[in-house]
Amino acid sequence: MVGSRLLRAGFRHQRRHSWQTLLAILGIMLGVAIVMAVGLANQSASRAFEITMEQISGQVTHQIVAGPDGIPESLYTSLRLTLPTIKSAPVVEGLVRVRKEQFTLLGLDPLSEQPFRNLTLSPAPDLLNRLLTQPDGVLISAYTARRLDLAIDKPLTLEIAGKQTDTTIIAQYGAEQGAALDGVLVADIAVAQTLLQTFGQLTRIDLILTEQEVHQLQQWLPKGMRLIETRQRTATMADMSKAFQTNLTAMSLLALLVGGFLIYNTATFSVLQRRRQFGIMRLIGATRGEVFRLILFEQMLIGLIGTLLGMGAGILLARELLWLVTRTINDLYYTLTVTRLDLAPGILITGMLLGLITTLLASAPPAWEATRSRPQSVNRRSVIERQSHRAIPWLFVTGLIMLAAGLWLATHSDRNLLLGFTALFCFIVGYCLLVPAFVPLLSRLLNHPIKRLFGTIGRLATRGIEATLSRTGPAIAALTLAIAATIGMGIMVDSFRATVGQWLNQTLQGDIYISATDSRSKQASAPLPEHLPETLLKLQGVREISTGRHVTVESDSGPINLLAIGLSSTSYQGFNFKGETLPALWQQFATGNLVLVSEPYAYHNQLQVGDPLTLLTPKGDQTFKVGGIFFDYGSDRGLVVLPRTFYAERWQDSQVTTLGVYLKPDAALDQLLSEIKSITAQSEQPLTVRANQEILSHSLEIFDRTFTITRVLRLLVIAVAFVGILSAMLALQLERAKEHAILRATGLTPGQLFGQITLQTLLMGVMAALLAIPLGWLMAEILIHVINLSAFGWSMPSQLSPAVLLEAVLFALIASLLAGLYPSLRMGRTRPALALREE
């Protein structure tokens, strides 16, 4: 227990320094809010995915899947006739747009659906009849209808592969499932086939199987078909975005770490300011335990208030982050509509515990330190500083040990993302522990030039930093951490962007590229008109063309993105291989004996050059040899490349998804671009024609969009850090009020005092910026070479951009200037007599 008078003394101290308390609350609030927001947004996206999959999959245990063209309808008929006891339902699935939003269109057979799911059940009595007979009838989830203000029997325009098609809403479904079915339209299977123009084809056959039936079905299944477990498929899909979501969580934890630093700073200053008070309490007879509990209680109360406010702010922020997370998942991984925030109790409790535990961990050391001092020595300023200087070697050694641990973890993390982040944490904390050792050194280094420039004021400023290391050390360390975080993230994003730019420049060997605007299928990109290649080749100025077909095929490790390419004479130059390739690569490639795999695919599936890779073809499984591993930053899921002629023959699919047009050296790009655009305008489906530079800038736009969330988090980390610095500077200046009053009484003008304090805080900013550069670079190296590699399988060179460093140094200077401004003004205006009189 802590006595009420001790508590009162503590609370009144907080009230008297309310700005400091408020900044501490703000710091922990921001830290918790960011962690909560990211957690809730991630959780909402994952949960929405799970629930949607649960609802769509229903009781389904297995699925029959095939290649990009799907399954012939006749197989379903044959299955029903051959194995009539097996519960099966045909499914057609495709992508449509409603008011620019991407939806999944699910074509089901209402007569086979009963044991599988209840999506087609609805209170309307004539629903089944209408579903089966109305050629344009679709069902919309009750939640989506409410959200988009859509009513039954009203027309609904769908955009399918760029073309507008009118349908009618015949009923709402899934009122009980709430937001789980948001973004899913249901239609009769025949209606879906008509809308998606996949006549006679099914996307898959859903099944409910016993173990015996699994065996039975596998015996019966024709070549080119695969029986997969639904649960496993759902897990594979959910795993796709896991690395992205883990990265977001780690970045949010960085914000909390900076927030923790802020609490540590506040608690330390609060203790330092009251060392005299605690000394008196100890002299009167308060035990160490009582003083410890008092400090901890106060700080935990601040932490609790900050945490509760942070939880509220986190929920508000999560609503904004949710669409950024969903957009990125849609851009990179799979179609997902999430409009409702899932306030999962687990995340709320975790957010609260993180806030409180961070507060506890951050405030326990200063509380402990306050109680360790002997009662009479806590009154002496020199003792405090002597203790701080004495702690430097210990901090330095601990810091070095943590850096060594970080290095060991970074080199041994071996695909483990958690170990990668632990290494990063060790580096950050280890380096921050080294900072106090560098401050006196830098202070002495700067002393001479600053004295020459600013005279006595300059000398006082540099000396003051070293003389009050117990105060300046943590403040500089906090600022160092914040600036290093901006440098680290900045270098990582810049390196990534530059690598993607270089990769695109190398990959886009053609001058003009043509593709369909939108695809109706999840398994394949929309095909281009059949005669387009020949037409384009006849154009004057066109030297040659390359062709590509993007599809998703099945493999032992789940679905794979496959690109079948018809190479032009210069397309080969578009591949940059990682390490060695098999000999006579391109000759072997042309025969279809080997495949090329992208770096992320090889990384995730632990493939080396020469390893076998089995793909499901319509003629059954076929094993290829990996001929080379190429750099590819298009997708972290990875890509497998085959020659198009081989693909066309083996998969019986001669369609083309993209065309690359190579111009003769004297051809005019703009003129040919217009000619091609006028040709493609005659196509039934909308086609996109772009010059390669346009694709480059468009791709980088998408890249920037993907990193919007990273930038938002980076800004939030900076905001937390700024609050920390402001708090530290204010506390520092308040702490030194008496010293400043003495200087004023000795003859320093208010202007000189203002100058001295401003110069000192600015110097602290300069020191933090100098110290942050190595840490920022270290953080970038770990982010790029350990974390990005573990998470996404991408390797890339790190590029130290002067702009990032300049931006960080400017931030440090502005933050320290701003943080020092108010205390400088305040101290400049304070009457020396008042400050001298204060205890």
Next chain:
Amino acid sequence: MQNKPLLVVEDLYHSYQEGGDSRPILNGINLQVAEHECIALLGRSGSGKSTLLNMLAGIDTPQDGRITIMGQNIHELSELDRTLLRRRHIGFVYQFFNLIPTLTIAENVGLPLELNGYNERDIRKLVGLLLSDVGLGDRWNAYPDQLSGGEQQRIAIARALIHNPSIILADEPTGNLDAETGEHTLRILLGLSRQLKRTLIIVTHSFEVAEKADRIFTLNDGVLNREGEPHW
């Protein structure tokens, strides 16, 4: 000495490191203080008076020798037990008052009682009485920075006496006050400690202050010498 010894100091030795040298500050101190006795320790600045006082309070540890308070060698006690001994049996008055700025004067005075487990009603009653005794009964809710130096020192005296400690240690109690206020404050301190029959040890460098004590000792070059007989 008419009463049995309350405090016994035997062969106390302590030195400070100065550069590579060791400077003895207490060099074989022996002292016995009886119950209800008032003694003064005279000495120049830096002579080790405050160090000795801190050791008597158990907040500093000698390199050699022993201090026995009420039959207990305080440096054989654990840190917690030393704190509890201080809490119950020792009151401290400092040159710079050392009041807690965020507590009112009533709360400052009541703090030792609360630490000793008194209930709130008793605390208020005792605080009221003692504040009247030191002449500040009307300043109950004032904060320390609203008081003059003399008033703050009177509050510090009240705080040192409130829990009825056996020993009051006063470190230059008038050192920070003008002569008139110092005289007045000293009268209160001596008056109250005699009235309450407390043992008082005053550290001072002023002979005028010291001559009000029962016995006077001077601390010089780490050695304690008896000055003479009481003057009153």
